[in-house]
Amino acid sequence: NAGVTQTPKFQVLKTGQSMTLQCAQDMNHNSMYWYRQDPGMGLRLIYYSASEGTTDKGEVPNGYNVSRLNKREFSLRLESAAPSQTSVYFCASSEGGGGRELFFGSGTQLSVL
Amino acid sequence: AQSVTQLDSQVPVFEEAPVELRCNYSSSVSVYLFWYVQYPNQGLQLLLKYLSGSTLVESINGFEAEFNKSQTSFHLRKPSVHISDTAEYFCAVTRGAGGFKTIFGAGTRLFVKA
Numbered sequence: 001n002a003g004v005t006q007t008p009k010f011q012v013l014k015t016g017q018s019m020t021l022q023c024a025q026d027m028n029h030n031s032m033y034w035y036r037q038d039p040g041m042g043l044r045l046i047y048y049s050a051s052e053g054t055t056d057k058g059e060v061p062n063g064y065n066v067s068r069l070n071k072r073e074f075s076l077r078l079e080s081a082a083p084s085q086t087s088v089y090f091c092a093s094s095e096g097g098g099g100r101e102l103f104f105g106s107g108t109q110l111s112v113l
Numbered sequence: 114a115q116s117v118t119q120l121d122s123q124v125p126v127f128e129e130a131p132v133e134l135r136c137n138y139s140s141s142v143s144v145y146l147f148w149y150v151q152y153p154n155q156g157l158q159l160l161l162k163y164l165s166g167s168t169l170v171e172s173i174n175g176f177e178a179e180f181n182k183s184q185t186s187f188h189l190r191k192p193s194v195h196i197s198d199t200a201e202y203f204c205a206v207t208r209g210a211g212g213f214k215t216i217f218g219a220g221t222r223l224f225v226k227a
Contacts, residue, residue, distance in 0.1 A: 004156070031213060033213075033215075035217075040122070040219055040220075041219055042117075042119075042203055042217040042218050042219040042220050043157070043203065043217040044217070045214055045215070045216070048213050048214070050213050056213070058214060059214075059216070090156055090157070092156075092157075096211075097207070097211045097212055097213040098145060098207060098208075098209060098211050098212055099145040099162060099164040099207065099209075101147075101159045101162070102149075102157070102159070102215060104156030104157045104158070105156050106154075106155060106156050107155075107156055
């Protein structure tokens, strides 16, 4: 009964390096999301996928790309990491939009030096 | 666009005392409202939500929140807190009727002291 699984849990990058954060859910949810959490700013939506085959920008999409690989998996890519991308990243999923509950993974702590 | 303001960044309270965590939102359309809780080193979990109907909603662990449309507020209350309630609490809003962008407030850290 894993729910939402994120990998890796921790990552340290140098400025300019690239990496992909992986997310998978086993609840047969239609919608998936990537958020970043910064102190004093709460969670901010980076990108979301309302359904398989679609992706849309959230509040802070610059510097990120996403891929909805299939219904289960939604990845987040940093092409050229910057120190401003140091954050905790959370993947979430839901049955759909509107009043549906978001189910969160345990997060990826990313440091960009 | 929607926005959420949580009026207190930190709330210290003694065990068994009542607590209120304040949340105000702004939106030009109808919204759904949520409270999520985050325990240390974990992701967020839904605490309670308001979609429609009764303006007072309750969680299974004694929290309640009241939707006040005229004051655009959704404050969270508990009459008697426990040490285990120590966590960060986030108020959130989603546009009604199929909205996918859930907007979160900055969070309120509740610290329950013995």
